Amino acid sequence: MTSKVLTVAGSDVSGGAGLEADLKMFEEYDAFGTAAVTCIVTFDPNEGFSHVLEFIDPEVVTRQLESTLAVHKFDAIKSGMLGSVENALVLAEKLKTNELPYVFDPVLVCKGAGTMVDLKDLFVDNLVPLATVITPNLEEAATLADLDPIDSIEGMIEAAKIIHSQGAKNVVVKGGARLAGDDAIDIIFDGQTVTTLRSRKVNEKLVNGAGCSFASSIAAGIATGMSIREAVVSAKEKVAHGIANCLDNATGVASLLHPAARTQPSPDVAVSVD
Numbered sequence: 068m069t070s071k072v073l074t075v076a077g078s079d080v081s082g083g084a085g086l087e088a089d090l091k092m093f094e095e096y097d098a099f100g101t102a103a104v105t106c107i108v109t110f111d112p113n114e115g116f117s118h119v120l121e122f123i124d125p126e127v128v129t130r131q132l133e134s135t136l137a138v139h140k141f142d143a144i145k146s147g148m149l150g151s152v153e154n155a156l157v158l159a160e161k162l163k164t165n166e167l168p169y170v171f172d173p174v175l176v177c178k179g180a181g182t183m184v185d186l187k188d189l190f191v192d193n194l195v196p197l198a199t200v201i202t203p204n205l206e207e208a209a210t211l212a213d214l215d216p217i218d219s220i221e222g223m224i225e226a227a228k229i230i231h232s233q234g235a236k237n238v239v240v241k242g243g244a245r246l247a248g249d250d251a252i253d254i255i256f257d258g259q260t261v262t263t264l265r266s267r268k269v270n271e272k273l274v275n276g277a278g279c280s281f282a283s284s285i286a287a288g289i290a291t292g293m294s295i296r297e298a299v300v301s302a303k304e305k306v307a308h309g310i311a312n313c314l315d316n317a318t319g320v321a322s323l324l325h326p327a328a329r330t331q332p333s334p335d336v337a338v339s340v341d
């Protein structure tokens with residue numbers, strides 16, 4: 068039977084990140100996907116392609132969620148950029164009455180669009196405890212865990228343990244290409260075991276959409292029956308191929324190519340797990 072996945076996220080019209088990325092990743096798992104939009108990112112070419120962020124009215128977010136939850140029985144829900152405190156609260160209320168696997172990408176930091184750290188306390192109080200899997204990047208992990216900036220695997224593990232103690236069942240800290248060295252490193256902490264995933268850094272470019280695509284792949288993997296570990300490994304493979312084959316655009320931040328693992332796999336991309 069076809070699996071169904073919902074993303075609650077912002078729109079990134081450049082196509083690499085946001086709900087556009089999520090829907091494309093869901094397709095890679097042959098899942099049926101739909102999206103409730105929380106905010107819209109556009110770019111001002113006269114200001115060096117700076118981001119402009121427009122929030123969707125919380126009542127409209129509520130209506131989107133009520134509509135789609137009435138129409139479909141989902142196998143997983145993923146959330147991405149929620150933008151406003153009000154929209155994050157709307158989602159938390161809806162999730163409390165649903166037992167679905169929930170993949171929470173706690174977007175507090177976005178390339179170019181700056182930080183939204185005012186959402187931190189609300190995330191910790193309302194959404195972290197509901198997460199089946201939470202996928203912070205290094206900055207988000209440090210913010211959620213109240214730690215200094217993270218620059219090591221030990222720091223990633225420390226943050227993961229704190230975020231797990233806040234109620235998230237599985238914590239995936241996305242080091243990506245940001246730690247020093249040749250490898251892109253992510254870790255999973257399930258409350259007992261730390262698993263470390265490594266792949267070679269595939270290029271030097273700034274790529275938009277890696278975080279979104281990683282989390283939406285995990286959601287689609289879980290929705291289609293994978294274990295959490297299998298889903299995270301599969302997500303890392305898909306994102307690595309997507310980065311290796313990214314598309315340049317006029318903003319200077321390239322767009323991840325979502326189907327690359329299927330259409331033009333890169334020989335250098337292999338994920339090791341220990």
Ligand code: PXL
Pocket residue numbers: 076077078079084085086108147148174176177178180275276277278279
């Ligand atoms: O990568 C974070 C992110 C999430 N959601 C939207 C975005 C971005 C970054 O560009 O545009 C809509």
